[in-house]
Amino acid sequence: MEGKKTAGRQKIPLEKIEKEAARYASFSKRRLSLYKKASELVRECDVDLGIFISSQTGKPYSFVHPTTNAVIDRFINPTTVDLGAQLAAAEARNKVIQYNDRLNEFDAREKAAKEKIRSMDQMNEARVRGWWEAMDQFNAVDITKFKEWLNTTEGLLNVQLKQLENGASSSVQSPPEDGSN
Template sequence: MAGRQTRGRQRIPIQFIESQDDMYATFSKRRLGLYKKASELSTLCGVDIGLIIFSPTGNPYSFFSPGAEAIMERYRNPDQPVSGIPQFIDDHSRTQLVQLNQALDEVLEMKEQIKDREKQLDEADGIRPKGWWEHVPVESLNANQVLTWTTWFENVRTQIRTRKEELRNGAGTSAAPGSTR
């Protein structure tokens, strides 16, 4: 099943979009892009940002960092220095934002490590010798063969559990690879 082919990232002419479906899709994507840029600007430069956007259907969307109240108060009184409880709340919000960004960075790093590990496992899987059961499509088995395979795999599972318990309990006798016990 092939996925839907897209045109990819292309430069488009900046003009009004006539098709409503295209307009809604573009608005949704661009709105998320604006939020991302505003968040990055706030984090990187330590600035307060407020965005209010109305969709083509008239729905309001907003983004505020650190918060709507602080942004509105600063807009109403731009000459007044920020101090007191609103500043404490702003500082707390900024601290939380920094902590959340650090946690996000850690999660993204873990995700990259997992992807790298999956890639290594896929490469190892491609070069390892395959067992006889991997060469036979499961769909081609009849009922007796399925029962035989099930019994064999359950037997192997039991042997693995037994060996695992032996190793856990300190038994040092090792069987030769590939031999059955």
Template sequence: MDQKKTSKGRQKIAIEKIEKENDCYATFSKRRQGLFKKASELSTLCEADVGLFVFSPTGKPFSFFHPSMEPVVSRFLSGGGADDAARLAEAFSRTRVRQLNQMIDKIGDKLDDEVEREKELDQVAAKRERWWEMPVENLDKEQLEQLIVFMRNLQSELHKMH
């Protein structure tokens, strides 16, 4: 049986002014996030100092700097050069940011693992919680033993009531 694609997938759009105001705002927001992500990747991959200012269609300013605004702006204003102290500070800052990013990545990986583990445990728990709804023929040995214990406890509780 052939399954056909239900969507057109990623499509190219014409690069022209977006007339609808709400579409313009949504596009700006998405593209700004992508632009900042690329700037971050460039700074990480190439150890480049990056400074980026963007103003939204409403005039709200957004910025991205790596390692931080001060060294990037001072370096830009001084024509690209920096004194030795500033270079050392930038190198230290860049190294520290890289270390922190690596820590964040590791923590993110651990979080992803724990989320996956939680899903697996939820699935196991869901199966175990509803064992009593399954036909007896479908229960495994452990579930049958749980059913017998449950029934005996229920029987005992009922006898106590009468």
């Protein structure tokens, strides 16, 4: 077996980042990843969650679900049940679920649109250069699609040719004789 090409994941000791710009960039990235993990936790475990942090400059940031009041009330009185807060929390959860569904749908549409644009760009390139020059840039899926299109086109042309032949041969033949003449 060959030796490792990289050092892999290694533990990096935690220490203060000295450069202010790098420290702020790291804070922003870590804050966003923390929010993403919190959102996953809320979605998958159906929990109430609140995260409050402030930057070195004193700017406050927060992530709360379902509402700030519901999270604070739950923190202060964990055994108390407030039906109004529970209804508000349930409504907020339903909205989050709906928004996540819409976001996933938009992501799927965006992915499909990008794939279609990529395919159209490839087709335009092929038209400009001629299909015979562009065949070497097609991948297996594109070649399979092109082959299917050619087979379909050939089938349609054969059907149309048979229809034309049948129409031409029937018009050349003399009309059938009637027994009444």
